[in-house]
Amino acid sequence: MLLNNQSGIYKVELPLLHRVKHVNCYALRGRDGWSLLDAGLSREASYQVWLRFFEEQAIRPADILGIYITHYHSDHYGCAGWLQKLSGAPVYIGAIDAVRINNYWKKGDYLLPEIDKLYNCNGMPSEVRKLVLEAEAEIIPYTVPHADLTVLQAGQTVTLGDYEFRVILTPGHSDGHICYYNQELGLLFSGDHLLPDSSSIVGLSAQAGARPDPLADFLRSLDSLRSLDCQLILPAHGKSFPSLAKRISRLESYHNKHLAAIRNCLGRGTAAYEVCRQIYGPDLSGNELRFAMAEILAHLVYLLHKNELKITCTEGIYKYNNR
Ligand SMILES: [Zn+2]
Numbered sequence: 001m002l003l004n005n006q007s008g009i010y011k012v013e014l015p016l017l018h019r020v021k022h023v024n025c026y027a028l029r030g031r032d033g034w035s036l037l038d039a040g041l042s043r044e045a046s047y048q049v050w051l052r053f054f055e056e057q058a059i060r061p062a063d064i065l066g067i068y069i070t071h072y073h074s075d076h077y078g079c080a081g082w083l084q085k086l087s088g089a090p091v092y093i094g095a096i097d098a099v100r101i102n103n104y105w106k107k108g109d110y111l112l113p114e115i116d117k118l119y120n121c122n123g124m125p126s127e128v129r130k131l132v133l134e135a136e137a138e139i140i141p142y143t144v145p146h147a148d149l150t151v152l153q154a155g156q157t158v159t160l161g162d163y164e165f166r167v168i169l170t171p172g173h174s175d176g177h178i179c180y181y182n183q184e185l186g187l188l189f190s191g192d193h194l195l196p197d198s199s200s201i202v203g204l205s206a207q208a209g210a211r212p213d214p215l216a217d218f219l220r221s222l223d224s225l226r227s228l229d230c231q232l233i234l235p236a237h238g239k240s241f242p243s244l245a246k247r248i249s250r251l252e253s254y255h256n257k258h259l260a261a262i263r264n265c266l267g268r269g270t271a272a273y274e275v276c277r278q279i280y281g282p283d284l285s286g287n288e289l290r291f292a293m294a295e296i297l298a299h300l301v302y303l304l305h306k307n308e309l310k311i312t313c314t315e316g317i318y319k320y321n322n323r
Contacts, residue, residue, distance in 0.1 A: 007161065007162075007185055007187075008028055008030065008161050008162070009026060009027075009028050009161065009187075009234075010026065010027045010053070010057070011024050011025075011026055011234070012024075012027055012049065012050070012053050013025075014045075014049055014050075014075075014079070015040075015045050015046070015049070016040075016041065017041070018285075018287050018288075019288070022237065023040055023041075023236055023237060024038070024234070024235065024236050024237060024238075025038040025039060025236075026234060027053065027057075028162075028163070029057070029161055030065070030159070030160075030162040031162055032065065033062075033065040034057075034063050034064050034065060034161075035065055035066045035159070035160040035161055036064060036089075037068045037069075037180065038069060038070055038191070038236060039067060039069065039076060039078060039079035039082075039083055040075060040076075040078060040079040041074055041079060041142040042074075042078040042079045042081065042082050042141075042142050042143060042144060042145070043078075043142055046079045046082075047079070050079070050083065061086050061087040061088070064083070064086075064087035064089045065089055066089050066091075066158075066159075066160075067080050067083050067084060067087075067089050067090070067091045067092065067147075068093075068158065068160060068180065069092065069097075070177060070179065070189065070191025070193075070236060071093075071094070071097050071176065071177040071178070071191055071192065072100040072105070072174055072176065073174060073192070074105070074140075074142045074143050075142075076191065076192075076236065077093065077097075077101060077105070077143060077147075078142045080147040081143075081144065081145035081146045082145060084147045084148065090148075091147035091148065091150060092149075092150050092151075092158065093149055093150075093151065093152065093178075094151070094152050094169060094176040094178040095151045095152065095153055095176060096169075096171070096175045096176025097175070097176030097177065098151045099176070099209075100174065100175065100176060100207070101149065103207065105140065105146065111206060112136060112137060114208070115132065115133060115136060116129055116133060118206040119132065119293055121313075121318055122271055122272035122273055122293070122297060122317070123271025123272060123273035123274060124273040124276075124289075124293060125273075128273075128289065131286030131289065132286050132289050132290045132293070133286075135285070135286035135287040135290055136290055152167045152178065153167065154167055154168065154169035154178070155167065163185060164182065165180040165181060165182045165189070166180070166181045166182075166183075167179075168181055168224070170191075170221035170224070170225070171211060171217040171218070171221055172214055172215070172217040172219070172222075173191075173193055173200045173201065173202055174192075175205070175210060175214070175217070177191055177193055177221075179193055179194075181230075185231075185232070186229055186230050186232060187230070187232050187233075188230050188232070188244070189234050190234065190236070192235075193221060193222075193225075194233055194235055194244075194247055194248075195235045195237050196233075196238040196240075196241045197238050198254075199251050199255065200237075201291045201294065202214050202215050202255075202295060202298050203291060203293075203295045203297065204294050204297035204301055205294070212301065213298075213305050214298050215255065215298045215299055215302040216302055216305060218255075219252065219255065222248045222251055222252060225244060225248065226244070226245060226248055230244040255299075258299060259302070261279060262275055262279065262296065262299050262300065262303070263303065263308070263309075263322055265279065266309070266321050266322050267321070268321060269314070269319030269320070269321050270319060270320055270321065271317050271318065271319055271320075272293065272296050272297050272300055272318065272320065273293065275296050275300070275320070276293050279292075279296065280292045300320050303320075304320075307323065308322065309321065309323060
C-alpha cells in the first residue's frame with residue numbers, strides 16, 4: 001500500500017502466526033533504488049508477499065540497496081536473511097540486538113534452559129513450562145537463513161529512499177530496539193516501541209547479559225522521544241497515527257495502572273506465576289504465557305528496583321510482597 005506518494009513510502013503487511021495477525025514492513029523508493037524496513041517471519045507466506053510486492057513495483061533484486069531492522073524479534077528480523085540472499089543487500093540492525101541475534105537465534109536452543117530456570121524459580125509448574133518452551137522453540141526456525149549483519153550505532157544517520165533518518169536507540173521492548181526518525185518529513189518508524197492501540201510486550205529476558213530493568217528502560221525511551229517534531233508515526237503493528245505526545249502519555253498511564261494492578265495481587269508473598277494467573281486468567285496458550293510471564297516479571301523487577309517490593313525465597317521459589 002502506497003502511504004505517501006511524495007516520499008515514496010509503501011507499507012507491506014506480512015502475515016504472522018498468532019493473535020497479532022500482521023507485521024508492518026515498509027519499503028522506501030529512492031532515486032537509486034529501494035530500502036526495506038523490517039522483514040517478517042522467514043516462511044513461504046512471507047516470501048510470497050515480498051515477491052508479489054517486488055513484481056507490482058517492478059523491483060529487481062539489485063534495486064534493493066539496504067534492509068533496515070528495528071529489533072531482533074523473529075517477526076522483524078526473521079526474513080532478513082532470505083531478503084539478503086535474494087538481493088545481496090546489507091542488513092542493518094542496532095549494535096545490541098546484533099549481539100542478541102548472534103547469541104540467541106544463531107545458536108538455536110541456547111536460551112531454552114535459561115527460560116526454564118527463570119520461570120521455575122518464579123513458580124511456573126513444570127507442565128506449564130513445557131508448553132512455554134515448546135512455543136519458544138517453535139519460533140527459532142522462522143529466523144533461518146541468517147543474515148550477515150551490519151551494525152548501526154545510536155545517533156548515526158542512514159539513507160532510506162531519498163531521505164536521511166537518524167537512528168534512535170529505544171531500549172525496553174528489546175534491549176537494542178531502534179527507531180528511525182526524519183525531521184524534514186516529521187516521520188518516525190517506531191517499530192514495536194510505539195504501537196497505536198496497546199503497549200508492546202516489555203518483558204524480562206532470561207538471556208545472560210540482558211538489561212536488568214527493561215520497563216525502566218522502556219519508560220525512559222518513551223520520555224526521550226517526547227521532544228521530537230513528529231506528524232506521522234509508522235508502527236510495526238496496526239495503523240499509523242499522528243500524535244506522539246498523546247500516545248506516550250497513554251502508554252505511561254497504561255504501565256502505571258498495570259503496576260498498581262500487580263501490586264494489588266501481592267498478598268503475604270506471591271510468586272510471579274500466581275500474579276500472572278491472577279492478571280491474565282488460566283486460559284493462556286504456551287505462546288501467550290511466554291510473553292505474559294516475561295511481562296509480569298519485568299513489572300515486578302521494576303517495582304523491586306524502586307524499592308516498593310520485598311522479595312523472599314522459599315524452597316527455591318521467589319515470592320514478592322509490598323513494602
Ligand atoms: Zn518485537
